[in-house]
Amino acid sequence: MSGGQRVVTVATAQYPIDAFETFADFQAKAARWVHDAVMRGAELLVFPEYGGMELTSLLPEAVRDDLQAQLPALEPLRDDVVSIWRELAEIHGVTLLAPSLPWRLDDGRFVNRAWLLGPSGRADYQDKQIMTRFENDLWGVSAGTGLKVFDTPVGRLGVLICYDCEFPDLARALVDAGAELLLVPSCTDTEAGYYRVRLSAQARAIEQQVALVQSPTVGEALWSPAVDINVGRAAVYTPCDHGFPADGVLTIGSDATPGWQIARLDLEAIRDLRQHGQVNNHADWSLQHKRLIESIEAVSLY
Template identity: 70%
Template sequence: MPRMIDVATAQYPIEAFHDMGEFHAKAERWVQNAVNHGAELLVLPEYGGMELASLLPAPVRDDLRAQREALQALREEALATWWSLVERHAVTLLAPSMPWRIAPDRYVNRAWLLAPGRSGFQDKQLMTRFERGQWGIAPGDPDHGGGLKVFDTPVGRLGVLICYDSEFPLLARRLVEAGAELLLVPSCTDTEAGYHRVRWCAQARAIEQQVAVIHSPTSGEALWSPAVDINIGRAAVYTPCDHGFPPDGVLTRAHDDTPGWQFARLDLDAIAALRETGQVDNHADWQRQLTRLEIPIETVRLR
């Protein structure tokens, strides 16, 4: 039997809440909607958890450094909310990431991957200038379990590349070599240029490694937030450009900035078979390219 999975990837708005009850209601509404469409794997974006900062006093919320610490008091309840929905609906879900304190004055960008009876987290590996500078968010620390991981889940073996991480092909290759069948790319970008960097790199990773890539961005304006005030992106599912898949590699992609889910059905066996029967051998030729790099470069002066 083919291994078919129904996926939902969120184009997720950062919204302001009056209390945690409003957050619980939003999470329940979003998960229920995806489940109603038959989704088994739900992917939510990078820094979607920053909407919890709307519950902080204004002076704390408006201070990039102070909000990191204040959010720690809310993180366990937020995680428990997503996990209770996962248990209730028997789905696999990548929860929205948020700053996560792992040591005094050390915060990482952590996304939790949840399935019934099990959980794990992926920390972002490479930080943008804004994260490591103004915001003070650090890369994952191997001493705190912050390296790359492959997750065995009910829907397959998954790897997570958080936003900027997707722009580095060696990280994706490491995950695929470790057995990842599907790559998840949660993102948060505030310009069209940033969105397109992640979008095209996600597509490149799908082509290079002959896997599907699920992209979930934040969307819309949250002008009350100094961290995630403007959000631009389109939720999508990308595949290799090969037999049985869209010629442009776009299985689904949002047409505009309307919040909501994008749904798709993926045949993991059909994607894996491309490594043996596809028009090209990108996955295998990754190693072959390395032998070409051993040949010295010749400088040629045209005459």
């Protein structure tokens, strides 16, 4: 972990999809949210999946209401949006995962891209790896290629965008690559969808003995065909082991009110669980997987 820091103050957003009259209104909202988290001591700020879709409120109504037309129409805004989040991270000296938004690639496909901005002004991104039926079948947002780990002043981070969190091998790959903390930006429109992501995040925390930070969109934006209903609770999840909550929930939103959940997260203590915890999930993962594959036997009862 760069800089030797081990205890991190994390802010994870319950973020509403707002409608703006002007681009300056979006800029003012972003500044308010970051300022509020920083005033509460946050060093790492996590925003949700598809929070950037609120920018479609600036498009002509006919374009905004068309799932396919809105994607290329957002493209002229994207660089300015990233610049705003980059500047806020630099001004306030924080590490910030910006709300994701569709991003057009050189081959014409759109991916779901989340930018991670550091206090030095440096930035990089993670694209979503596994797409939902809505993204694939109705919207035309495609899977990205490859996971990354990010070395930052608050630790080595990995990002699993919403549905990606439901696949254990992705989390395992990031942790094996040295990720100390996994960020899970999400956007779900039903309680069932929210719980799929939440329970998967908690399972990944147990399996890999790592902490995960979930940030969801919340509330209604009935003017938006892509993110009209938003259900979720911001939370920080840990292993269920020594020194951490028995249920693995370090903090979680009590209702759907927009705002921040703040937590102090001891990454060193979580790492130590792999050596001294009540269980040894991380080390046993590979061993048991190999044994299971080798020992599966087909049995006929005919």
